[in-house]
Amino acid sequence: MASPRQRWVLASGNAGKLEEMRSLLAALDIELVAQTEFDVPDAEETGIAFVDNALIKARHAAALTGLPAIADDSGLAVDALNGAPGVYSARYAGTHGDDAANNAKLVAALEGLAPEQRGAAFHCCLVATRGASDPVPVIAHGVWRGRVLEAPRGDCGFGYDPLFWVDEENASAAEMGAARKNAISHRARAMRQLVEQLRGDDHNG
Numbered sequence: 142m143a144s145p146r147q148r149w150v151l152a153s154g155n156a157g158k159l160e161e162m163r164s165l166l167a168a169l170d171i172e173l174v175a176q177t178e179f180d181v182p183d184a185e186e187t188g189i190a191f192v193d194n195a196l197i198k199a200r201h202a203a204a205l206t207g208l209p210a211i212a213d214d215s216g217l218a219v220d221a222l223n224g225a226p227g228v229y230s231a232r233y234a235g236t237h238g239d240d241a242a243n244n245a246k247l248v249a250a251l252e253g254l255a256p257e258q259r260g261a262a263f264h265c266c267l268v269a270t271r272g273a274s275d276p277v278p279v280i281a282h283g284v285w286r287g288r289v290l291e292a293p294r295g296d297c298g299f300g301y302d303p304l305f306w307v308d309e310e311n312a313s314a315a316e317m318g319a320a321r322k323n324a325i326s327h328r329a330r331a332m333r334q335l336v337e338q339l340r341g342d343d344h345n346g
């Protein structure tokens with residue numbers, strides 16, 4: 142599928158995600174173009190599961206550009222909130238993509254909980270579709286476990302990164318730096334799987 146210099150559209154309007162996806166996809170010899178460069182508007186994310194929304198976004202971008210597409214649907218599932226905000230992570234506080242408001246709401250929701258009650262997982266579902274009606278899209282899923290801090294720490298990354306504490310790193314996702322995050326994150330794990338499958342595709346002709 143990923144023949145040399147094939148063009149793919151990255152079906153995301155999130156600048157933080159796009160930067161990470163580009164760096165994670167550097168292993169594939171493909172030209173990646175953000176959907177915003179084609180004026181593709183955000184798709185309506187009506188799915189119940191991450192994979193539903195990733196499929197919706199990939200098909201939407203492929204349909205409007207005529208190119209193969211890669212989409213990411215991701216979010217934070219907090220144990221004490223029974224998996225919320227989950228697929229609603231981007232609009233947890235009401236306004237889509239208002240990271241500061243989302244983080245403030247999360248801090249308030251977990252107020253008073255002890256560290257061992259603050260477990261959470263970042264999920265990332267990636268979908269690669271060869272076209273809008275591809276009957277066999279490639280799907281990958283990565284999970285990254287950590288703990289929600291009582292207050293933000295660090296300036297790197299995006300979204301919930303300043304609240305996501307990773308014990309083994311002794312750092313929040315916003316403190317560890319892009320290179321480290323891109324080695325161990327939910328998105329890194331999903332992308333390794335996706336790249337593996339796309340490479341397999343090449344070999345299968």
Ligand SMILES: O=P(O)(O)OP(=O)(O)OP(=O)(O)OC[C@H]1O[C@@H](n2cnc3c(O)ncnc32)[C@H](O)[C@@H]1O
Nearest residue numbers: 153154155213214215216217230231299300301302
């Ligand atoms: O749908 P697109 O256009 O890709 O962009 P989006 O920002 O709406 O993305 P999602 O619908 O997948 O929502 C993901 C939410 O989870 C957050 N999130 C996902 N990955 C993250 C990461 O690596 N670090 C911090 N927050 C993350 C992100 O900030 C959003 O609030």
Ligand SMILES: [Mg+2]
Nearest residue numbers: 183186214231
């Ligand atoms: Mg979205």
